[in-house]
Amino acid sequence: MAGVLVLNATFEPLAVVSIRRAICLLLGEKVELVRSSGRKVRSERLSLDEPSVVRLGRYVSVPYQRNRAPSRRGIFARDRHRCQYCDGAAETLDHVVPRSRGGGHTWDNLVAACRRCNAAKRDRLLPDTPMRLAGRPGPPPPSVWIEVAAGTIPESWEPFLVDKRRSA
Ligand SMILES: [Zn+2]
Structure with a gap:
């Protein structure tokens, strides 16, 4: 279901749009083609390279996603589907400070x-357990939203997302 990755003028990943929408932007000269999928798009009047990554000609400033409510998909994508305590495959969400102890349903506590x-861990605080977190949780970088929106990441997008990923 991956569409077309839209980069800001600064090459920062911004959004995912449909191929049809990306072609409209290309034809309207709002964006330039950065990577093609290798396929061709043909209609009666034109034939062009199917876009996979496009870049806006003009910089747009985007409100930071910090205020976006945490979601299960967002947390799993941010943590690369790994348990933040043992690095095993993650299946659940954990409140670092348990809700029963006043912990919030927030990016830095999930x-x-x-x-x-x-x-x-049960409902204990971390210092009362032998468990340690792999990293300090927080709001995810924009590339995580791209991943959540697209479902899967095509290879041609990787260079534009890889640097922004959490290394922890
Ligand atoms: Zn674990």
């Missing part, structure tokens, strides 16, 4: 966790 770690 992590992906495997069932085993989640169960072992």
